[in-house]
Amino acid sequence: MxxxxxxxxxxxxxxxxxxxxxxxxxxxxxxxxxxxxxxxxxxxxxxxxxxxxxxxxxxxxxxxxxxxxxxxxxxxxxxxxxxxxxxxxxxxxxxxxxxxxxxxxxxxxxxxxxxxxxxxxxxxxxxxxxxxxxxxxxxxxxxxxxxxxxxxxxxxxxxxxxxxxxxxxxxxxxxKGCNEYTTHFNGLAGHGSMPDHGVNAVEYAVRYVNHLLGLKDALRARAPTNSQFDPPWTTVNVGSLVGGVAHNVIASCAQVEWEMRPVQPGDAEFVKDSLRQYCETELLPKMRAIHPEAYITTEVIGEVxxxxxxxxxxxxxxxxxxxxxxxxxxxxxxxxxxxxxxxxxxxxxxxxxxxxxxxxxxxxxxxxxxxxxxxxxxxxxxxxxx
Missing domain, CATH: 3.40.630.10 (Zn peptidases)
Known part of the structure; x- marks a missing residue:
């Protein structure tokens, strides 16, 4: 045969x-x-x-x-x-x-x-x-x-x-590598007419996404010399942002699905370190000032x-x-x-x-x-x- x-x-x-x-x-x-x-x-x-x-x-x-x-x-x-x-x-x-x-x-x-x-x-x-x-x-x-x-x-x-x-x-x-994550935000629900009495998880998820997208220029500047990839730098992408239950309810939960495609290992750590610091110094203190049990966690879906x-x-x-x-x-x-x-x-x-x-x-x-x-x-x- x-x-x-x-x-x-x-x-x-x-x-x-x-x-x-x-x-x-x-x-x-x-x-x-x-x-x-x-x-x-x-x-x-x-x-x-x-x-x-x-x-x-x-x-x-x-x-x-x-x-x-x-x-x-x-x-x-x-x-x-x-x-x-x-x-x-x-x-x-x-x-x-x-x-x-x-x-x-x-x-x-x-x-x-x-x-x-x-x-x-x-x-x-x-x-x-x-x-x-x-x-x-x-x-x-x-x-x-x-x-x-x-x-x-x-x-x-x-x-x-x-x-x-x-x-x-x-x-x-x-x-390139392919790193996929889901970041979870847990806040405090409340009536939409009293936003200062709750912690809106969707709002904090939006801030998180803005920070992530703000890293694009820095990643572009980090592109290795003579990189063969197209584009030659590490990219990030937000796949989805989901949260909330109704127009008039402060969203207690939200999640962001996102990925990055590193061209070099150091870029992945650069992104993760920047997001970690932003959460620890900016987002979490404000969330916990109203609700001490608020948290942000990132689930690793895969790091190829x-x-x-x-x-x-x-x-x-x-x-x-x-x-x-x-x-x-x-x-x-x-x-x-x-x-x-x-x-x-x-x-x-x-x-x-x-x-x-x-x-x-x-x-x-x-x-x-x-x-x-x-x-x-x-x-x-x-x-x-x-």
Whole structure:
């Protein structure tokens, strides 16, 4: 059986597991572990702290540093309220495309690596090949964070990581971080005709938002020289502000959903420190002067580490050699790549499919994209023993 046919069969199996982030991925992880064990890999199923999800880390070859890591996330985004014209959890081939939730983001790449595992096993030498399949990437890279911490504790550092997010097989060596937060304001309700007797949470939320947006110029001024990103500075965005119950009631509660996309780690601390100081010195004293139990809390939804482009990157060099490409790029969307880079691993993002199809109804991956991915992986297998 050729690699493309086997990849398609495995992809059909993977799509049938509805691993939406809100649900368990355990059955899929165990299924993939079975396929890798059949190929001779040593598999480690790492349960999440809550016990309902898991990462899979598997190895072909010796247990040593410097290996090649192939990584993808097992979770997919929901299909509810999307206008699908086919069963999202049944692979549907049509016109050179393979439809189904997760086909491009990112079970197509995972299926290709699983199909290639026996090929790698026959050729692996002193440099190990690792497979890392994680949980909850779509809701904050929780699984990859857990995996990176585990690898660090074990003293295991892959030399190279290929993150197979859909890039149309373009080589990506940088992306911004993505930090998402919800800030909660708790004040004191009262009659709208007596505003000085209450603490209007919506008003304080508005002041908080104004301060956050006021940091835009400072962030623009902090843009690194020769930044490749567009725009080249860290951005902030307010997604929603919700609070209050009626026109004539002082709002006792409000919340602001916001994000920032750091181009460098120091920018995230700059924003958070500025907001913390503003709350402690300006907002909270005024709120508590009327209602001592008033508070402001910020909930971290997710903090995805950025991937920083570097002059020396073995992963980029290897993919250049395998694909014949001679240039790399940066992207706006976030991945798990920065978490592996923080271990000391050289990382690129390169995988089949287009990000334009991700998260949409009737998601698909082109068969031609899978073929290009398999060509790259076959050449990677051919050089393993060299």
């Amino acid at each position: 050729d690699h493309l046919q086997r990849t398609t069969e495995i992809l059909r199996e993977l799509i049938a597991y509805p691993t939406i982030s809100a649900d368990s991925n355990f059955d899929l992880i165990l299924h993939m572990a079975g396929l890798l064990e059949e190929a001779g890999a040593r598999c480690d199923v790492m349960s999440s702290p809550c016990g309902t999800k898991a990462n899979l880390f598997a190895t072909l070859g010796p247990d040593r540093n410097g290996g090649i890591l192939l990584s993808g996330h097992s979770d997919v985004v929901p299909v509810a309220d999307q206008a699908w014209t086919r069963d999202p959890f049944q692979l549907d081939p049509s016109g050179g495309l393979l439809y189904g939730r997760g086909t491009c983001d990112m079970k197509g790449f995972i299926a290709a690596t699983l199909a290639m595992a026996p090929y790698f096993a026959e050729r692996v030498g002193e440099r190990p090949v690792h497979f890392a399949f994680t949980y909850d990437e779509e809701v904050g890279c929780m699984g990859a964070r857990h995996l990176a911490e585990t690898l660090s504790e074990r003293g295991l550092t892959p030399g190279v990581a290929i993150i197979g997010e859909p890039t149309d097989m373009r080589i990506i060596d940088g992306h 580490v950025g991937l920083i482009p570097t002059d020396e990157n073995e992963a980029r060099r290897i993919i250049f050699e395998l694909t014949g490409a001679n240039s790399s790029d940066v992207v706006a969307f976030g991945t798990e790549a920065g978490l592996f880079q923080a271990l000391g691993t050289d990382v690129v993002v390169c995988g089949p499919g287009s990000i334009e199809q991700a998260h949409k109804a009737d998601e698909f991956i082109a068969i031609d994209q899978l073929s290009q991915c398999l060509s790259m992986l076959e050449k990677l297998g051919d050089r393993l023993g060299h």
